[in-house]
Amino acid sequence: MSSEVEWPWQYNFPPFFTLQPHKETRVKQITAWKALILDYCGVNKICSIDLRETNEMSLFTNAAINRTLESSALLVILEELQNSGNAIPMDKQRQRWEIYWHTLEEFSQIIYNYVMNSNSLDMVLTIFELTESDDVANEEFYKLNSDVFIKVLRVLEKDNKCELILLEDSQGVKFF
Amino acid sequence: MNRFEYTEPALSPNEYFLVKENNAKLYDGDQKTNFEGGMVHITTHRIFWGKPGHFANGQICLALPIQLIIRLDEEVPGTFSFSKSKKIVLYLKEPSPDRNEGPQLNSIYNFVKISFRDGYSQQISIALIESINKRRWEMIETPTTSAIEEKPMPNIKLRTGIIGIERSLIEKQKAADESINVAFQDLSKLMTMAKDMVRLSQNISTKIREKQGDITEDETVRFKSYLMSLGIDDPVTRDAFKSDNQYYRSLAKQICDIMVDPIEEIGGMMVLTDIYCRVNRARGLELLSPEDVLNACNLMQNMDLPLKLHVFDSGVKVLQLACLDSEIVAEGTAELLTERGSLNAEELAQFLGISVILAKERLLSSERCGKSCRDDSIEGLRFYPNLFLLRD
Structure with missing residues (x-):
């Protein structure tokens, strides 16, 4: 999958891949993630994400700095996306998500x-x-x-x- | 008669004299012999026959080993017999081939008679029967052989079976117990010595105080420095105070006095375990319990002392300067982070010369202030400057 996404600076910042405990920091981090996910999905026309398959996606794994977003952290971000109408869980286990790069x-x-x-x-x-x-x-x-x-x-x-x-x-x- | 041997009237080891009787005559079978009018001594091993006085003088006499006797009979003179003498008939085994020389080489009889002209006491036959049954000559052998076997015993340790293992364990335990006891004996001696040392140093320090004028200033200072190098010249001890609270307050004061400088030196914070070690090191004697130190530190905040106890969220307890502002510390940590790019607890500890626990607490507190952010990966927990907040 060739992505033309322009990676934001956060993508090369290792703490980006760890969910931050500090409240204010976390808000900033999640906002950045939301923007990145929607941008990426829009460019690559991806409409669904399966939490079990995220490891292969370059979106969630930066091989250059050897960091991967934990699926538990991703779930938190997806729930935030759901709040803004950009994602909806497809199953009860919240493993498959539909992503809308526009609501x-x-x-x-x-x-x-x-x-x-x-x-x-x-x-x-x-x-x-x-x-x-x-x-x-x-x-x-x-x-x-x-x-x-x-x-x-x-x-x-x-x-x-x-x-x-x-x-x-x-x-x-x-x-x- | 060929069973009799010539021998000295000396008892062998383990042989005991039992009874004796006078006027005894020996018969070889039914034949009279020349051995008459002698004395018979019965021991546990042998029957001796000798002329009166021979035993006392240690002269050669005859001896019959009791082990050769198969059984004995008593011959009571018949009503029609002229002889009044009572006889004991001893039925004998074949003589042993390595016997000593005796009065007679061969004999056609396999029994001998001992005739007592004046009769004999019942004890003779009782003693004989007892000797025959007890077979004490055999018991000589056993103790001597076992004595030989026993000697090398200590060298060969029996390690067979579970009992052997258990035994060796018990022995080891005993040895350990003993050495521990010895060790603690030394310690208790040290403690008694230590009391004297403290008293001595107290005496000297009071004397110095009293005679302030007599000794030159220089000497006083030098002497005090000697005392200080021994530890604290006048440690606060529980004995000196009536209430625990008072004791803890004084202790808190003293801990502050000695710890303020070192704590300032390392950046205003020290883990309580380090405090405990340093305080006790300084006291040298009259050691404090961890609980006492903790209680004293708990009181510090209410006493307007330069130090106070601070408990981190993780439960780590530290003494820190009362004037220390966590905001400023976090700021300092953040500056270091920007300078270095990123840090983990070990690196920060090395850089600042503080313990790793403290370094981690610093990083966490800077995170709480929003000055840093974490990177939790398989490589461990690292902290970065909080670019999330800084760059936007």
Whole structure:
């Protein structure tokens, strides 16, 4: 996985990988982690993290300084992400997490804006073309996981801004 | 008669004289012999026959080893017999081949008779039977042989079996006990000596105080320095105080007096165990218990003394300068961290010349102030300047 993430200075600072006991310090540390995780996931289009598989991710392991973020510390950070609407646990054991590099509300706004700008209102669009086609290659929601994408659309649906058309083999959406 | 031997009337070891009878005549079988009118001595080993006086003079007489006797009979003269003498008949085994020379080489009889013309007391036969049954001549052998065996015993230690192991353990324990006892004897002597030493030094110091004028200033100073090098010239002891509280207060004062300088020297903080060692080292004698030191230190804060007891969250107890501000210490630690990039407790301890425990406490307290942050990895706990707060 090639990442184009620009590592922040903290990434090369060994204490970054140890959860800090001092309250104020910890707040700063977790904020930095949250930003890094969202940045990384956004660049690499990663929508889910499994705590059992984090050791292979360069995000949580800096081989240069031989430091790895403990999964217990990561859990604390993920819970903070959940509080800000950027992550949701997928199972009861809180091992698998869905990561939203924008919150669902932010995404819904971004997508709606795109659809308006591309004059696609009142047209049926497939989810595939909204997330995979070259037209959206520069958009934030490019390559967004379809499950997540549907969750975003559900938010819009609530506001009566779109209607989902979910058939067995094709998934489409119509914006109003 | 060939069983009789010529011998000196001397008893062998372990042989005891039992009874004697006069007027005895020996028969070889049924045949009379020339050995008549003699005395018979019965011992545990042998029957002696000799002319009267022979025993006393130690002259050669006859002897029959009792071990050759198979059984004995008593012959009482019949009603029609002329002889009134009573006889003892001794049935004998074959003579041993290595016997001494005797009066007769061969004999066709395997029994002899001893005839007592005047009769004999019942004790003769009782003594004979007893000697035959007891077989004391055999008992000679056993003690002598066992005595030979016993001598090398101490050299060959029996180590067989569990008992052998247990025995050697018990022996070792005994030896250890003894050496410990000896050691403590020495110690108790030292303590009695120490009391005298303290008294002596007290006497001298009071005398110096009294005769301040008589001795020159220079001499006083020099003498006092000698006393100081021995320890404290006048240690605070429990005996001198009525209440514990008073004792602890004085002790607290004294500990402050002697410890302020060293504590200042090493940066304003010292672990209580070090205090304990140093104070007792300075006292030399009249040692303090850890509890006394702790109690005295507990009182310091309320006494406006330059030192106070501080307990870290980890439970480590230290004496620190009362004026010491933890904020300032944390600041100092942070400065060191920035200078060095990062530190662990050992490095800081080495750099400041303080104990590792204290160094760790310093790092932790600087962390609590937000001046540092930790890096807990398999390489151990390191501390870095708190860039999280500094850089943003």
